Amino acid sequence: MLLLVAAHNWRARDGPFLEQLGCCDPMPNSHGEKVVGINMERLRHWLGTGACVSRPAEKLLGLAGFFPLHPMTITGAERLRKARAAEAARASEASAGPKEDAEE
Structure with missing residues (x-):
């Protein structure tokens, strides 16, 4: 808590x-x-x-709508979005398995 x-x-x-x-x-x-x-x-x-207001409290109050969003909150969300997209791309490539060449 x-x-x-x-x-x-x-x-x-x-x-x-x-x-x-x-x-x-x-x-x-x-x-x-x-x-x-x-x-x-x-x-x-x-x-x-x-x-x-401390920086963590400022971030929390920004998410609550009391203050404008803290710039690090936006940056952190963008980094998380990119990391999740890269992880999903790696997972889809791994599930597809190696592709066989049609010429062989």
Whole structure:
């Protein structure tokens, strides 16, 4: 379980925090969905007071539609799409087997 929290920037990452703003379960449920819960009202409050957002939180909030999509999210999706296409091409070539020449 991952937590989205408001904390002082001088505190340790896993140290005490001021307020829990949300949580994320990275393991897909029975429907293949990753569940995220965020208190948007409190998030707006903390951002209004000048709080900074970490890069992982910025990516998550971009996927949630709170911020614009982070550029690395788009780049990662493109890399994953290319890797899956290459893997599918290799799998289709392997399943087709070696081709015999018609002239022999």
